[in-house]
Amino acid sequence: MNPVRVVEGRAVPLERSDVDTDQIIPSEWLKRVERTGFGRGLFSEWRDDSNFVLNRDEYAGARILVGAARFGTGSSREHAVWALMDYGFAAVIASSFGDIFRNNSAKQGLVTVQLDPSDIDELTQLVKDDPARLVVVDVGNLAVEVPEVGWQRRFALDPMTQERLLQGWDDIGLSLRRERDITRFEASRHAPSLQGVFDENGRAARS
Amino acid sequence: MGRTLYEKIWDEHVIEGSANESPLLYIDLHLVHEVTSPQAFDGLRINGRGVRRPDLTLATADHNVPTDPLDTPIADPISRRQLEALDENCQEFGITVFPRGHENQGIVHVIGPELGVTQPGMTIVCGDSHTSTHGALGSLAFGIGTSEVEHVLATQTLPQQKAKTMSVEVRGTPGANITAKDIVLCIVARLGTGGGAGYVIEYRGEAIAQLSMEGRMTVCNMSIEAGARAGLVAVDETTIDYLRGRPGVPSGQEFEAAAQRWRTLVSDEDAVFDETVVIEASEVVPFVTWGTNPAQVVALNGVVPSPLDARSLDEQDTFTRALEYMDLTAGTPMREIPVDVVFIGSCTNSRIEDLRAAATVARGSHVHEGVRALVVPGSRRVKEQAESEGLDAIFTAAGFEWREPGCSMCLGMNPDILSPGQRCASTSNRNFEGRQGRGGRTHLVSPAIAAATAIKGRFASPEEVGA
Ligand code: SF4
Numbered sequence: 001m002n003p004v005r006v007v008e009g010r011a012v013p014l015e016r017s018d019v020d021t022d023q024i025i026p027s028e029w030l031k032r033v034e035r036t037g038f039g040r041g042l043f044s045e046w047r048d049d050s051n052f053v054l055n056r057d058e059y060a061g062a063r064i065l066v067g068a069a070r071f072g073t074g075s076s077r078e079h080a081v082w083a084l085m086d087y088g089f090a091a092v093i094a095s096s097f098g099d100i101f102r103n104n105s106a107k108q109g110l111v112t113v114q115l116d117p118s119d120i121d122e123l124t125q126l127v128k129d130d131p132a133r134l135v136v137v138d139v140g141n142l143a144v145e146v147p148e149v150g151w152q153r154r155f156a157l158d159p160m161t162q163e164r165l166l167q168g169w170d171d172i173g174l175s176l177r178r179e180r181d182i183t184r185f186e187a188s189r190h191a192p193s194l195q196g197v198f199d200e201n202g203r204a205a206r207s
Numbered sequence: 208m209g210r211t212l213y214e215k216i217w218d219e220h221v222i223e224g225s226a227n228e229s230p231l232l233y234i235d236l237h238l239v240h241e242v243t244s245p246q247a248f249d250g251l252r253i254n255g256r257g258v259r260r261p262d263l264t265l266a267t268a269d270h271n272v273p274t275d276p277l278d279t280p281i282a283d284p285i286s287r288r289q290l291e292a293l294d295e296n297c298q299e300f301g302i303t304v305f306p307r308g309h310e311n312q313g314i315v316h317v318i319g320p321e322l323g324v325t326q327p328g329m330t331i332v333c334g335d336s337h338t339s340t341h342g343a344l345g346s347l348a349f350g351i352g353t354s355e356v357e358h359v360l361a362t363q364t365l366p367q368q369k370a371k372t373m374s375v376e377v378r379g380t381p382g383a384n385i386t387a388k389d390i391v392l393c394i395v396a397r398l399g400t401g402g403g404a405g406y407v408i409e410y411r412g413e414a415i416a417q418l419s420m421e422g423r424m425t426v427c428n429m430s431i432e433a434g435a436r437a438g439l440v441a442v443d444e445t446t447i448d449y450l451r452g453r454p455g456v457p458s459g460q461e462f463e464a465a466a467q468r469w470r471t472l473v474s475d476e477d478a479v480f481d482e483t484v485v486i487e488a489s490e491v492v493p494f495v496t497w498g499t500n501p502a503q504v505v506a507l508n509g510v511v512p513s514p515l516d517a518r519s520l521d522e523q524d525t526f527t528r529a530l531e532y533m534d535l536t537a538g539t540p541m542r543e544i545p546v547d548v549v550f551i552g553s554c555t556n557s558r559i560e561d562l563r564a565a566a567t568v569a570r571g572s573h574v575h576e577g578v579r580a581l582v583v584p585g586s587r588r589v590k591e592q593a594e595s596e597g598l599d600a601i602f603t604a605a606g607f608e609w610r611e612p613g614c615s616m617c618l619g620m621n622p623d624i625l626s627p628g629q630r631c632a633s634t635s636n637r638n639f640e641g642r643q644g645r646g647g648r649t650h651l652v653s654p655a656i657a658a659a660t661a662i663k664g665r666f667a668s669p670e671e672v673g674a
Contacts, residue, residue: 016528017521018400018500022639027620031271031285033245033292045641069521070401073434074639075618076336077243078352099404099436100336104352117521158368160229171354172256175231175362178224182231182259182364185222191235192326193262197455198303202311204322204454 001109003168004139007090009063011135012053013124019067020074021101025083027075038079039086058131066124067094069117072101081108091137093144095120106161107171111137113144113155126151139165209475211372212439213407216347216472220330222364229366235329237359238315239266239302241293242620243334247357248296258300259363265324266297266304269314273622274583274610277308286621300360313586313612316340316554320424321588323453327442327469332359337554337636338437339430343423344450345442345472347407350431373406373435374480377414379488384669386564387422388556388634388653390414391429392494393486396504403435406482409474410440414488420449421560428555429636432501441473495541495666496638496651498529503638505541507656507668513537532640533648534628541666544650548631549580549661550643551607551654553617556634557585559592561654566598568658568674574606575664581608581623583615607661619644632660 029041046052053059065084071094072080081104084092091111105112115123126146127133136145139162145152157165164171175182199205210218222231237260244266251257258264271286273279281287290307297304305312311322316337319325327345332338334356341348355365375394394410408430415423423440430438440446447466450456457465493507503526505512514530514537517523530537535544551557551565562584574580582602584590590612593599599609616623617635619642625631627646634657638649652660659667659674 018525020500020637020639022618022637022642026641026645027618028645030242030620031283031289033249033289035246035249045645070434073400074336074431074637076334076350076352078246078354081352096401096404098434100350100352100431104354107352107354160227160366160368163227171366172254172358172361174228175358175364175366176256178222178228178231179362181222181224182233182362185233186363189219192329192455193260194265194303194324194455195262197322197324198311202303202305202309204311 001168001170004090004109004111004165006139007063007111007137008134010059010061010131011064011066011123011127012059012062013066013127014053015068015124017069018073019071021072021077021080021098022074024072024080025077030077030079035082036086038083039088042083042087061088063088063090064135064137065089065092066120066127067092068120069095071097073098076100078104081105081110085110093120093123106164109165109168111139111165113137115144115153115155119153122151208479209477211474211478211480212345212409212441212472213347213370213372216328216330217369219328229368231364232330232367233364234332234359235263236324236331237264238319238331238333238338239264239356240269240315240333240335241289242270243353244296244356245289245292246353247360248300250357251360256361258302258360261301263363264302264360266293266302267312267315267318268293268305268307270614270618271621272307272613274613274615275622277611282622310587313588314554314557314614316428317557317585317589320344320420321453321586323450323455326450326456327446327472332365336431337428339435340424340428340554342427342430342437342439343420344446345440345469347437347439349436370407370436371405371481373403373408373482373484375408375410375484375486376412377410377486377488378412379414380417381414381488381491384493385491386653386655387418387425389491389494391426392496392504392651393491395429395432395501397484397486398433400432400500400502401434403430403433406435407437407439408435410438415440416443419560420445421558424558425555429501432636442469493653493656493668495656497533497535497541498526499532499638499640501636501638501651503529507541507666509541511535511537511539511541543665545630545665546578546632546660547629548625549578549657550616550631550633550635551581551657552583552585552615553635554585555636556654557583557589559589561634562589562593562598565654565658566601568655568669568672569605569607569662570601572605572662572672574661578661578664580606580661581610581616583610584612586612616643618642619647632657632666
């Protein structure tokens with residue numbers, strides 16, 4: 001994962017709450033075995049509508065998505081994060097998130113920023129007033145800014161996630177460094193295994 | 208102070224780190240399916256990593272499999288490629304896999320419990336948000352994304368922060384016509400789609416204790432619809448009786464010894480939950496969803512709500528959009544709304560008990576003209592059991608399609624999908640826009656209501672068809 005310190009660019013206001021991951025990337029896109037190319041499927045059911053905000057020229061090239069309440073609930077599909085990033089988003093700002101979506105985002109380096117609903121409303125208004133306005137998400141200082149008008153809000157991120165984003169750490173690599181602890185843990189307990197439960201053809205060995 | 212069930216399982220599985228390290232949760236069972244795993248296996252290959260514990264990993268094909276007869280080839284090349292990739296990856300990394308047509312194949316959350324590989328006190332993960340289902344057996348089970356799938360494959364652990372705990376108690380005995388699906392729809396409506404976020408829910412109270420294992424699975428299954436990653440039910444004799452004799456559990460004395468350990472998997476009397484919700488069983492009536500999220504629930508006897516019923520401006524907006532998408536008018540009695548399709552299946556309601564409930568209603572009646580009704584068993588074992596009881600004959604005589612096991616019409620990624628504008632009464636768990644196919648309209652119901660609705664051609668209760 002690449003380190004993420006600051007995300008800056010245009011922001012698109014979605015103005016919808018309860019945007020679940022089925023809306024972000026519909027399941028017909030889930031048949032693919034690749035990790036790239038999902039940007040075309042992003043919000044695909046809404047993109048047929050020429051008025052849909054992502055279709056509007058003034059928001060082209062935006063880096064930041066401004067959602068509302070309960071963004072990314074539902075299915076665990078990480079494809080939702082891949083689609084957002086493949087499309088070009090590097091940060092999502094919302095008043096709350098689905099837990100699994102937020103986790104998946106952190107693993108991929110998509111920054112999720114949680115703000116109060118009233119702050120979301122203000123920010124939405126600011127970028128509707130002038131879509132060209134620069135919005136800055138500063139992961140190091142945990143702040144969102146619209147420098148042109150001096151608007152700034154702080155946000156919280158758990159320190160581990162913040163550090164991982166800033167350093168671009170590979171989670172698996174970090175855990176593998178604790179191999180000895182894992183092995184010791186395994187040796188310390190007697191836990192069930194599938195060994196002997198199924199034969200080489202996957203048939204139940206006893207039943 | 209006593210500990211909750213969640214805390215007991217957490218304590219058993221946590222590998223604490225140093226000050227700036229995240230705790231690692233050890234995973235006892237990793238369930239894998241074709242959709243969320245190919246990119247994870249690729250990640251392992253790219254980084255030259257292996258699967259740490261293939262003996263704690265089990266794979267099945269479910270989301271993408273057609274439910275047509277097994278001799279029908281898979282028409283969609285992209286789907287076929289994904290199913291082949293699962294087989295190849297499992298072969299390469301030494302993982303047991305149940306492909307299409309295998310005697311143990313089925314929806315991942317149906318086969319875990321039925322094979323007895325889901326056991327009390329375990330930590331279980333799967334790249335699927337309805338992994339919460341397995342919590343019905345007193346195991347800590349939750350859905351993960353593909354990066355986490357890769358993480359578990361490589362390390363058999365996950366970096367985790369401890370969740371908050373919530374007790375949802377359903378007090379008293381519900382009416383005879385109330386199903387587990389009605390109970391969980393009631394809970395989701397109460398909590399809202401975000402109310403459980405950050406929590407592990409433990410379902411408690413008489414109404415939960417009286418449920419069968421199948422019913423408890425239906426309840427735990429939909430925890431994620433309230434935003435909670437995991438739902439739990441304490442172990443009792445129902446749990447132990449369910450597990451006895453299943454392929455994954457030991458037999459004889461060894462089983463009794465395990466059962467003795469499992470009986471300790473309950474929250475202590477003096478355990479304190481971070482949040483407590485109480486629902487009276489008398490509040491639970493037969494329910495159906497009217498909108499585009501699973502908290503938008505109304506009584507079958509009720510009417511389509513109006514945006515004016517919304518509790519906030521934000522919700523009012525959501526209501527208006529949902530009504531528009533669902534093509535419904537406020538005030539219409541639910542029982543007057545016609546349906547085009549009925550789907551009985553999914554990891555919420557495709558177990559033998561669900562099929563029995565639907566068959567009881569379907570027996571001797573016929574599906575309404577113009578309605579397509581599908582019954583899709585959750586697994587091959589469920590299918591065979593149902594056939595040995597003659598349920599397939601009841602369904603086909605009544606005009607229902609009897610299909611091969613899989614996720615089917617629960618999500619629009621295999622050939623079973625709705626056409627734009629079609630309205631479906633579905634026993635699945637998500638009524639999101641387009642969930643069952645682009646432009647499709649989903650109403651969530653119990654198997655009994657689904658069957659009655661198929662016969663009447665509009666939302667109906669089993670009593671209306673004389674069941
Ligand atoms: S049946 Fe539906 S909810 Fe369950 S695992 Fe399959 S797609 Fe997911």
